[in-house]
Amino acid sequence: MLIQTPDWVKHAVFYQIFPDRFAQSQLPRKRLLKNAAWQDWHEMPTLQGYKGGDLWGVTEQLDYLQNLGITAIYFTPIFQSASNHRYHTHDYYQVDPLLGGNSAFKELLDACHDRNIKVVLDGVFNHSSRGFFFFHDVLENGQHSPWVDWFKIYDWPLYPYDDNFPANYGCWAGIRALPEFNHDNPEVREYIMEIAEYWIKFGIDGWRLDVPFEVKTPGFWQEFRDRVKAINPEAYIVGEVWGDSRQWLDGTQFDGVMNYLFAGPTIAFAAGDRVVPKQVQGPSYEAYPPLSAPEYARKMQELLQLYPWEIQLTQLNLLASHDTARLMSIADGDRQSVELATLLLLTFPGAPSIYYGDEVGLAGGLDPDSRRGFPLEAHWERDILECHRQLIALRHRYPALRTGTYRVLYADADIYVFARILDKEEIIVAVNRGTTSVDVTVFTDDLKSQPSKVLYGDGVAQWHNAGESIRIELSLAARSGCVVGVG
């Protein structure tokens, strides 16, 4: 089978937005709440309540995102939901009124497309919420509800709000607020397929799928892909699968997954022993214990062997998400860890995804702390923002960084060097995660060119062709990296 994934994703730089926390509109807008008592934007996030970010606010920040080099936005859920993260879907056809509703989303979508920015939505199709109409009908009508078979009811009566009794219905992670769909019911399956189709027709550019591994119904995600791609063959489908995802990445289901198999080792290498273990416990990725360069090289090579290359190019690579702590906090405030990992992210095959705020050095521990309000400009880490800007620009400038092959050139102790190669374009990326500066000699005859211009970072690269051995000598400062090209 010829595997096909969307071409635009291979060239995209994603920005992940948690809509309640990215931006609140500053312009007059038609709002349901005129004097809302929002939670303080800069106070610690809580499980309940809202800070009041909205989609109009995102539209107003598109200059910022475009200047950063962003070409695609992945939104955590935006549909009507009685939770600030909006994973408790109340209505799959309505954008949350706090976010501005369907009209604000249409305005945003059009504005994004005008700038050639793609928009991917988060589809939460394993479960809904206890306020979701069809489940609510089961609560109100009990066994007489015609929607009973849409869920997994074990026993009567149901206890949707009383923790003193078992929930008596299938719910995600045992959370009674999140009743699971019965995907084996063809009506449910059709219902979900039509939601997917509706929003693709509306104009979105893809779906990120929440916990898709929970859906065991044979053929479900194959049909999902077929129906989405029938409307827009270039729509992106990316699953939230944390580990080995081969069963979903056979070309018949997802174009990629959220690449935590990249995130974990990259943090474990770049941040190394700076990682605060409790900040990486919980999420199912291996950001701890620390990895040496050879161990990291092996992990990356294994990862790149795991799926077809066409899939690798449309993986959603990331260092953090709403489901993890931010690297700044994982690394206990160490800026170099963030910059090194960002270098590795922006030079890896597959689409990098920057979790909102990471580009300005926002800190945040595990959920809900990882969902802070976007900081005031006065609190931005300028160096980190500059690092992001440069690396994103570099990725856009050099196709090899996007679709070139990945070849490890050197890995020893704290030093990791690899090349991205596309036809005649060859780029070398070198990282010294150690605390002392080093001069390292890399013997290689894998390259046709001899890139020596430092495009990013402040290392020095020099080629030597004496005798039969071709080598490059790299000088790297402590805890730094560089990108080297032919210029």
Next chain:
Amino acid sequence: MLIQTPDWVKHAVFYQIFPDRFAQSQLPRKRLLKNAAWQDWHEMPTLQGYKGGDLWGVTEQLDYLQNLGITAIYFTPIFQSASNHRYHTHDYYQVDPLLGGNSAFKELLDACHDRNIKVVLDGVFNHSSRGFFFFHDVLENGQHSPWVDWFKIYDWPLYPYDDNFPANYGCWAGIRALPEFNHDNPEVREYIMEIAEYWIKFGIDGWRLDVPFEVKTPGFWQEFRDRVKAINPEAYIVGEVWGDSRQWLDGTQFDGVMNYLFAGPTIAFAAGDRVVPKQVQGPSYEAYPPLSAPEYARKMQELLQLYPWEIQLTQLNLLASHDTARLMSIADGDRQSVELATLLLLTFPGAPSIYYGDEVGLAGGLDPDSRRGFPLEAHWERDILECHRQLIALRHRYPALRTGTYRVLYADADIYVFARILDKEEIIVAVNRGTTSVDVTVFTDDLKSQPSKVLYGDGVAQWHNAGESIRIELSLAARSGCVVGVG
């Protein structure tokens, strides 16, 4: 102030439909439920569960309604709701998926308008449901919800489903499933106004307002009227107010009310001592004890004095609704009671409203029994249907029956005679609710013409002009009525 009410209502014959019970589509339709386990159509109605009537089914029955002479439909609620009566609104912008959703409603509305049939929807704006998004958010986020001020929260935590605790929030009639809006909140007020506007723009011809007397906010219904009429000056606004409604019928709020002040006395007169008291206990109308003709005359004259004539012509007159027992059951199966009352209904000023099934003699005690499935043709009471057909046709033929003045000519014991007069058109209506035939002489010089042609019923009318006294002699069979005109 010049009071203006919609002209079309003065000439309309309404049909009240309880959507779950009137008709289920027989054609292939795009349904969410393909193999729904509906409750048996002909079994006794229950509080929970659905019989599966839908709006497509109504569309398919428009020939039937048009043949009956119906020119307007008043629907009990059709919006998404987890209750078969749909008074527990879950979403004011969505027609219930079981009914076919917004698209089925659009199809129905267009088909009705093609036949010059108006459509009035039931607006439940005092309260929503515990599954309604904004209240659900309060349940999920507690005091942190930004929607807290949209409701009347007395204390925390709330107990939406646990009868062992007080509900701790304002709810209609103490029913915790029905949280009341805080109409004093300008945001809530605006929210409701926009719903009203949305559906008027969508094309509906008016709003029937559920328990509007519960809304105490000054100016609320005035603004409601202003905003609805600004979009469609001919939109009909009719309130559910059971008693003296003067405070709402001043021309600045409703065009009329559900005329239970007509229903009660008319049943008490027509059915008299056949009324089964327990079938009229509960609803706030006086269908018991029996009324003599003079008492009935006085009640009708008082009623006609109560409001401006312009309002009288757009009252929604009725004998039964989803909130009462059906007259067939109130009168313990006595068909003549139904026919006599129907005669009085169809000849009274204001728009008559026939509760679905009443026209074929459907029985039904108090709620939920009054909400039975529409009967199979084999079970129709043909005489009652014919009575309805004839009287509706007569009303359509004679403008005096619609907008003519109402003058009581005679009221004694069991005999009630009145005239409807419009310019030169004079119609006499006579009712003998007694159990023996009578010859009655009515002296009157109120009429310019001497109508003597029996247009309905099988009485005999003969005028005598001897001497100074002009009189009409009417022969009326036991428990019968007739309509007399000039032909």
